[in-house]
Amino acid sequence: xxxxxxxxxxxxxxxxxxxxxxxxxxxxxxxxxxxxxxxxxxxxxxxxxxxxxxxxxxxxxxxxxxxxxxxxxxxxxxxxxxxxxxxxxxxxxxxxxxxxxxxxxxxxxxxxxxxxxxxxxxxxxxxx
Amino acid sequence: xxxxxxxxxxxxxxxxxxxxxxxxxxxxxxxxxxxxxxxxxxxxxxxxxxxxxxxxxxxxxxxxxxxxxxxxxxxxxxxxxxxxxxxxxxxxxxxxxxxxxxxxxxxxxxxxxxxxxxxxxxxxxxxxxxxxxxxxxxxxxxxxxxxxxxxxxxxxxxxxxxxxxxxxxxxxxxxxxxxxxxxxxxxxxxxxxxxxxxxxxxxxxxxxxxxxxxxxxxxxxxxxxxxxxxxxxxxxxxxx
Numbered sequence: 001x002x003x004x005x006x007x008x009x010x011x012x013x014x015x016x017x018x019x020x021x022x023x024x025x026x027x028x029x030x031x032x033x034x035x036x037x038x039x040x041x042x043x044x045x046x047x048x049x050x051x052x053x054x055x056x057x058x059x060x061x062x063x064x065x066x067x068x069x070x071x072x073x074x075x076x077x078x079x080x081x082x083x084x085x086x087x088x089x090x091x092x093x094x095x096x097x098x099x100x101x102x103x104x105x106x107x108x109x110x111x112x113x114x115x116x117x118x119x120x121x122x123x124x125x126x127x128x
Numbered sequence: 129x130x131x132x133x134x135x136x137x138x139x140x141x142x143x144x145x146x147x148x149x150x151x152x153x154x155x156x157x158x159x160x161x162x163x164x165x166x167x168x169x170x171x172x173x174x175x176x177x178x179x180x181x182x183x184x185x186x187x188x189x190x191x192x193x194x195x196x197x198x199x200x201x202x203x204x205x206x207x208x209x210x211x212x213x214x215x216x217x218x219x220x221x222x223x224x225x226x227x228x229x230x231x232x233x234x235x236x237x238x239x240x241x242x243x244x245x246x247x248x249x250x251x252x253x254x255x256x257x258x259x260x261x262x263x264x265x266x267x268x269x270x271x272x273x274x275x276x277x278x279x280x281x282x283x284x285x286x287x288x289x290x291x292x293x294x295x296x297x298x299x300x301x302x303x304x305x306x307x308x309x310x311x312x313x314x315x316x317x318x319x320x321x322x323x324x325x326x327x328x329x330x331x332x333x334x335x336x337x338x339x340x341x342x343x344x345x346x347x348x349x350x351x352x353x354x355x356x357x358x359x360x361x362x363x364x365x366x367x368x
Contacts, residue, residue, distance in 0.1 A: 005208070008208045008211050008212055009208060011211045011214075012207050012208055012210075012211045015211070026272065026349075026352050026353045026356065027210070027269065027271050027272055027352060028207070029206075029207040029208075029210035029211050030210060030349045030352060030353075032207075032210065032211035032214075033210055033211050033213050033214045033217070033345075033349060034214070035211075035214075036211050036212075036214035036215070037214040037217055037218055040214065040215070040218040041218070041221075059215065060215050060219075062212070063211075063212035063213075063214070063215035063216075064212075064215065064216075066205065066208055066209045066212040067209060067212050067213065067215075067216065067334065067341075069155070069159070070209055070327070070330065070331040070334055071155070071159070071172075071173045071174045071328075071331040071332075071335070072151075072152070072155045072159075072173075072177075072202060073202055073203065073205050073206045073209055073327075073331075074174050074206070074292075074295070074327060074328050074331065075151055075154075075155060075174060075177045075178060075181065075199070075202065076151065076195075076196060076199035076200065076202050076203040077203060077206075077270060077288075077292065078174055078177075078178040078292050078296075078328075079177075079178055079181045079182055079185070079192070079195060079199070080192050080196070080288070081178070081288060081289050081292040081293075082178050082179060082181075082182030083182060083185065083192050084285055084288070084289050085289065087283075087285060087286050087289055088286075088289060091253075091255055091256075091259060094250075094253045094255060095250075095255070095259070095263065095290065095293075096293065097253075098246060098249040098250055098253060098255075098263065099246065099263070099266060099290055099293050099294050099297060100297050100301075101245070101249060102242065102245040102246040102249060102266070102267075102294075103267075103294050103297050103298045103301065103324050103325060104301060104305065105241060105245045106238055106241050106242040106245060106267060106320075106323065106324040107298065107301070107302060107305060107306075107320045107321065107324045107325075108305070108309070108320075109237060109238060109241040110234045110237065110238030110241065110316075110319065110320035110323050110324060110347075111234075111306065111309075111311055111316045111317060111319070111320040113230075113233050113234040113237040113238060114230045114231070114233070114234035114313075114315070114316035114319050114320065115230075115311070115313060115316050116233075117229055117230035117233035117234065118227065118229075118230040118313070118315075118316070121229050121230065
């Protein structure tokens with residue numbers, strides 16, 4: 001458990017160092033995610049890596065534990081926002097309306113693009 | 129008991145214990161209600177925990193700084209949880225690899241839509257320039273969105289507010305919207321909510337379906353990158 005958490009933190013730490021060192025416009029943990037994915041894939045290829053947190057259900061179990069209550073982790077930041085709702089004072093209704101319309105449009109356009117592309121791909125593979 | 133009834137409160141209000149306990153127990157109750165209603169979209173545990181704790185802080189006159197001293201232990205886990213998304217991604221790698229092209233297409237089109245729709249609507253509504261700039265990156269995770277906002281000399285706090293509002297609205301609306309339009313492909317549903325409503329949408333996706341959660345996590349991560357490249361470009365093109 002501790003070794004698995006250490007591995008996750010190590011990936012995050014390496015991600016933060018890479019992002020800051022190269023001034024990448026993305027969060028450090030996203031690079032950490034890629035690193036952990038590469039480590040898991042490498043373990044399948046090279047048997048000698050399957051030890052410590054990488055054997056059994058080690059890092060997998062710890063990760064599932066962290067993700068089981070992903071919603072909880074957004075609450076502290078969300079509460080900060082509740083306290084800043086007065087920032088919306090002047091244009092509040094307009095901003096909320098715009099964000100709502102935009103999120104619905106974005107959801108629909110994204111899901112439609114995904115489905116159309118996936119259908120085109122299936123058709124392309126169907127014909128030799 | 130101490131002689132002064134307030135000394136207990138003074139102690140509690142200065143230790144992280146109280147607000148950490150409040151955060152966890154409020155969530156435990158909100159999540160219990162969410163489970164009891166079979167994950168009804170309006171029983172979103174993030175939404176309800178947020179306002180309940182917000183009201184508690186208001187009633188007790190507690191500052192956000194004091195609250196965060198306790199809640200930071202929970203907040204910190206966001207980073208490791210993002211790294212942990214590698215595991216469901218790894219476990220579903222075959223499904224993901226088979227959907228690379230649809231994902232890339234949806235990423236580009238969706239990311240542009242998220243930015244253009246909000247900027248265009250805000251221009252039509254006649255909002256001031258600084259407000260429009262602050263709203264533009266609202267579909268990406270708060271840390272990245274605030275960075276973009278700062279680089280545009282907009283208001284990062286207003287950006288944070290719009291990010292969380294977008295996340296909550298997306299997480300609440302996605303299930304009824306997708307059911308109404310008859311979309312049953314959970315890869316597409318997950319990808320859309322991760323792109324439009326970042327982490328809060330991803331948390332919702334994991335509640336509904338594991339594959340949806342995986343695709344939401346990918347969309348969230350990729351959109352953070354694409355949006356930070358696109359927003360500066362979009363605002364120069366769209367705003368006079």
